[in-house]
Amino acid sequence: MGAILSKCVDLENEIRGLFKVFGIKLPPRLGHGTFDMRVRGTIERDPALAHALLPLLDARLMLYRTFRELGNREPRLRREKIDWIVTSSQSRL
Numbered sequence: 001m002g003a004i005l006s007k008c009v010d011l012e013n014e015i016r017g018l019f020k021v022f023g024i025k026l027p028p029r030l031g032h033g034t035f036d037m038r039v040r041g042t043i044e045r046d047p048a049l050a051h052a053l054l055p056l057l058d059a060r061l062m063l064y065r066t067f068r069e070l071g072n073r074e075p076r077l078r079r080e081k082i083d084w085i086v087t088s089s090q091s092r093l
Contacts, residue, residue, distance in 0.1 A: 004067040011060035
């Protein structure tokens with residue numbers, strides 16, 4: 001899961017770097033969850049930016065959503081595994 005978040009950060013940094021090429025500076029601290037919302041409007045207002053950066057932003061958003069989904073699933077899977085272990089051990093008694 002850490003690899004997915006790492007790729008999100010890589011894409012965020014790539015987008016930041018490309019923004020600088022276009023003379024746009026983003027706030028130094030944008031949370032992973034607010035990055036898309038804060039950046040997408042700026043990108044969509046400029047056709048050149050949209051052409052260059054929307055595919056990167058879309059890829060980053062998909063990775064971030066996957067990261068969040070897996071993070072939400074992990075505790076549930078752990079609980080299910082524990083329930084299965086408890087049930088299995090009780091049936092052996």
